[in-house]
Amino acid sequence: MVILNDIYWGESAPVAKYDQHKFAEFAALSPRELEQECRDQHGRLKHIIRAEHFDLDFLRTICETADAARSVAKMEDKFMKSLLTAKSVLNYFKQPSSRTFLSFSMAEAHLGMRREEVRDLKTSSEVKGESEKDSLRTASSYFDAIVCRHPSDIYDLFAVWVMKSSNRELPFVNAGSGKSEHPTQAALDYYTDWRWFNGDLDNKVFAYVGDCKRGRTIHSGAKLMALHKDTTIYFVAPEELQIDPETERYLQERDAKVIKETNGLASVVPLAHKIYMTRIQDEHGGKAEYDPNFIFRKEFLATMRPDAILEHPMPKREEIDPAIDYIKDDPRIKHWEEQRNGMWGRVALLAYLFDADADIRCRYEKIKSIGAGLRDN
Numbered sequence: 001m002v003i004l005n006d007i008y009w010g011e012s013a014p015v016a017k018y019d020q021h022k023f024a025e026f027a028a029l030s031p032r033e034l035e036q037e038c039r040d041q042h043g044r045l046k047h048i049i050r051a052e053h054f055d056l057d058f059l060r061t062i063c064e065t066a067d068a069a070r071s072v073a074k075m076e077d078k079f080m081k082s083l084l085t086a087k088s089v090l091n092y093f094k095q096p097s098s099r100t101f102l103s104f105s106m107a108e109a110h111l112g113m114r115r116e117e118v119r120d121l122k123t124s125s126e127v128k129g130e131s132e133k134d135s136l137r138t139a140s141s142y143f144d145a146i147v148c149r150h151p152s153d154i155y156d157l158f159a160v161w162v163m164k165s166s167n168r169e170l171p172f173v174n175a176g177s178g179k180s181e182h183p184t185q186a187a188l189d190y191y192t193d194w195r196w197f198n199g200d201l202d203n204k205v206f207a208y209v210g211d212c213k214r215g216r217t218i219h220s221g222a223k224l225m226a227l228h229k230d231t232t233i234y235f236v237a238p239e240e241l242q243i244d245p246e247t248e249r250y251l252q253e254r255d256a257k258v259i260k261e262t263n264g265l266a267s268v269v270p271l272a273h274k275i276y277m278t279r280i281q282d283e284h285g286g287k288a289e290y291d292p293n294f295i296f297r298k299e300f301l302a303t304m305r306p307d308a309i310l311e312h313p314m315p316k317r318e319e320i321d322p323a324i325d326y327i328k329d330d331p332r333i334k335h336w337e338e339q340r341n342g343m344w345g346r347v348a349l350l351a352y353l354f355d356a357d358a359d360i361r362c363r364y365e366k367i368k369s370i371g372a373g374l375r376d377n
């Protein structure tokens, strides 16, 4: 049984060695070459695997499509559900998930897609010694896209390699790979910011709090903020959970100002336009205890900027004061709304992958022009 990088390469060591050798050739691509492999001949993304492949035009397209979709679905649900009826998708989740799984599943339903799921690996041929390469390739025989969550940090790269090794290259969507990336969560968090700040995300201070070291939502999310001008990013975490050097370097190379705060959250609250809380990712080892100095306390709402927002990718534990969940009249508290935004953000991402995003935006403009009473959904 061969497991490397948290990927199961099958029962046969010689076969595993052969496959790993082939994969190593692909994995040697430069970041730029990999990005090219993830785009079609018109430059559109055909695989959504890393936040670093997103640019501001792409993000604006996703945000505008998500906004349009939530209104069009309210007015013309039939139209939305007719868009991708000919398309099918497999939701292949090899790690626990509530929000990402459900929001993808509902996003697919909003677009009329046929969908199947694999979540229980005991029902997969991997128990018979089939490698993950072969299982993924098998899955790609039946669907038009695969949305996948996996414990391996490099599963995104692996999956694109598998797709490219076949004659049936399907769009692959990374719904969370190990500690490294969660690009669709980053896109939906960005959508939440974009709505709140009316698209104006330059010259802002963002604070990422909690497990900055292993939080894949932070790794992907911070990269998107660095696309903007005059960005300052605080990583607020004890020394042992501070941001990894690769992410820090990536941000600095893009001119974001990076500040590491290791004493606690209180001093950063009044400075930040966004406070992004995360839990300890103890599924990767280490202690589960959350240092109380990094809890977002109810009284911080008084020192928080009036135009700032509080987010959390969820699931949460103790890192946000429980009293905050019962406050209904402070629009800066966004972690519940963020979840609903996630579903519409994923509608937009899937529509983009199948080239239906412009149809949604056009339909929205048309409904607006005839003055129908549009409402957010």
Ligand code: MLT
Pocket: 176, 182, 185, 216, 217, 278, 279, 313, 314, 315
């Ligand atoms: C994730 O899958 O990374 C979540 O959305 C955040 C978490 O698990 O803490």
